[in-house]
Amino acid sequence: MDDEFRYEHDLLGDLPVPRYAYFGVHTLRAVHNFPITGTRISAHRDLVNGLAAVKQAAALANRDLGLLEADKAEAIVTACEEIRSGKLHDQFVVDVIQGGAGTSTNMNANEVIANRALELLGHQRGDYHHLHPLDDVNAGQSTNDAYPTAVKVALLASTHRLQQAMATLRQAFRAKADEFADVVKTGRTQLQDAVPMTLGQEFGAYAVMLAEDEQRLAEASALIREINLGGTAIGTGLNSHPRYAALVCAHLSALTGEPLSTAADLVEATQDAGAFVQLSGVLKRIAVKLSKTCNDLRLLSSGPRAGLGEINLPAVQAGSSIMPGKVNPVIPEVVNQIAFKAIGNDITITMAAEAGQLQLNAFEPVIAHCLFESIGQLEAGCLTLADRCVNGITANREHLRAVVHNTIGIVTALTPVIGYAKASAAAQEALDSDLPVADVVLAQDLLTADELQRVLRPETLARNNAWETHAHTPN
Incomplete structure (x- = not known):
């Protein structure tokens, strides 16, 4: 028993901690107390790295202020650097959802860093009289400033990756917009035929939507760069050096490459979750627009013979266990669910x-x-949608051309030329007789064939410049 465990003490008493473990008694209590999701904080690698960055910056600041011996600071810094390189992440074992405002996560980080630092100093894990998780690793800190700061550092790293993934998807849509620039099709409003447009314009709009949300995400990320580190328990800075907040912020900025700033009012910053709400709202905006885009892709590709059938999504897997040959839009569907x-x-x-x-x-x-869940899944969704779907989309050009020729929507292009009343009458006649609008216009001598051809040129239809292509003024 003694070979397998070491005993550690907290205010509740002693607990046997596995001898191999870098975590300690406080972490073990949390593991016992919060068997909630089965997902450990190690699932969020950016959070673990953020915790290590905060502890590393704190050790450097406390060393600079003469509050932490140089050898202890060096050991803590080395342990943190190892964690930030990907080591010891398996030792961050507390559940992602926990009571205590993140105290268990902070304790887990303090203990792992302390025990690795002890090894580096030549001591056994758990020999805290040489280097203590709270007195040394957590010096000048509280969970209430260290934890939210670590979360913000982690969010900045993860949002950068999401922005890159969104840019990849945007570029995929932009490439398709260029490819389909000459493909005229029927636009739709309320699922009814509307005016003509190009398929390139349709895909270009998806690229613009993503570009707008990349900007919104950058704006939300800017708010995340304000931290409350140095405020300790409630923002008053109790138990931290007067120069600590500025110094630790400078060290953390240097370590992360982020231009972090200390909040002007640490009491406000310690209790205010507004920056998280703002970021979440932007993520929701991204999600809503991505889902709408995927709805469009599924609708435009519906068929292949009983639907719109305007575009073809790449086939990535069989779509049915009972219907041979069926292929489903599974990539847009998974992004919908994200x-x-x-x-x-x-x-x-x-x-x-x-x-x-x-x-x-x-x-x-x-x-x-x-x-973290939303950001990570949206990142994966954008990359998957680009790689497994958008890059392989093709257009059914002949079908689109035939639909435009037969649609009632092109009558709108005639309105500036023949007037609303005549255009409306021609549309109704086309519907009643099941004839193309162009045939009705010619039969009623509303325009000559040459005039009609000029008005209904693809570039005219897609750019709404009928006034520029025909001098006729409606009566």
């Missing part, structure tokens, strides 16, 4: 932020978990 999850996470984040009381929000663990 969007639903992000939208649901936004509700959770909203409720958790609202539930904060007085000087602290105790529910930041679920806020962090939902944000």
Whole structure:
């Protein structure tokens, strides 16, 4: 028994901790207390790296202030660098959802870093009289400033990757917009025939939608760069050096490459989850627009013979266990589901932020978990949609051309030329007789064949410049 465990003590008593473990008694209590999701904080690699960055910056600041011996600081820094390189992540074992405002996560980080630092100093794990998780690793900190700062550092790293994934998808749509620039089709409003456009314009709009949301994500990320590190428990800075907040922020900025800033009012910053709510709202916006785009792709590719059939999505797997030859739009469907999850996470984040009381929000663990989940899944969704779907889309050009020729919607292009009343009458006649609008216009001598050809040129139809291509003025 003694060969397999070491005993550690906390205010509740002694616990046997596995001898191999880098975590300690506080982490073990949390593992026992919170068997909630089965997902450990190690699932969020950016959070683990963020925790290590915060602890590394704190050790450097405390060393600079003469509050931490140089050898201890060096060992802590080395341990943190190892963690940030990907080592020891399996030792971050507490559940992602936990009571205590993230205290268990902070304790887990303190203990792992302390025990690795002890090894580097030539001591056994658990020999905390040489280097202590709280007195040394957590010096000048509280969970209430270290944890949200680590979350923000992690969110900045993960949002950068999401922005890159969105850019990849945007570029895929833009390439298709260029490819389909000459393909005229029927636009639709309320699922009814509307005016003509090009397939390139349709795909170009998806690229613009993504570009707009990349900008919104960058704006939300800017708010995340304000941190409360140095505020300790409630923002008053109790137990930290007067110069600590500025110094630790400078070190953390250097370590992460992010232009972080210390909040002007640390009491406000410690209790306010507004930046998380703002970021979540942007993620919801991205999710909603991505889902709408995927709805369009599924609708435009519906068929192949009983639907719109305007585009072809690449076939990536068999679509049915009973219907041979069936292929489903599975990539847009999975992105739809990612969007639903992000939208649901936004509700959770909203409720958790609202539930904060007085000087602290105790529910930041679920806020962090939902944000990381949404960001990670949206990133994967954008990359998958680009690679497995958008890049391989083809257009059914002949079918689109035939539909435009036969649609009632082209009558709108005639309105500036023959007037609304005559255009409306021609549209109704076309519907009643099941004839193309152009045939009706010619039969009623509303325009000559040459005039009609000029008005209904593809470039005219898609750019709404009938006034420029025909001098006729309606009566």
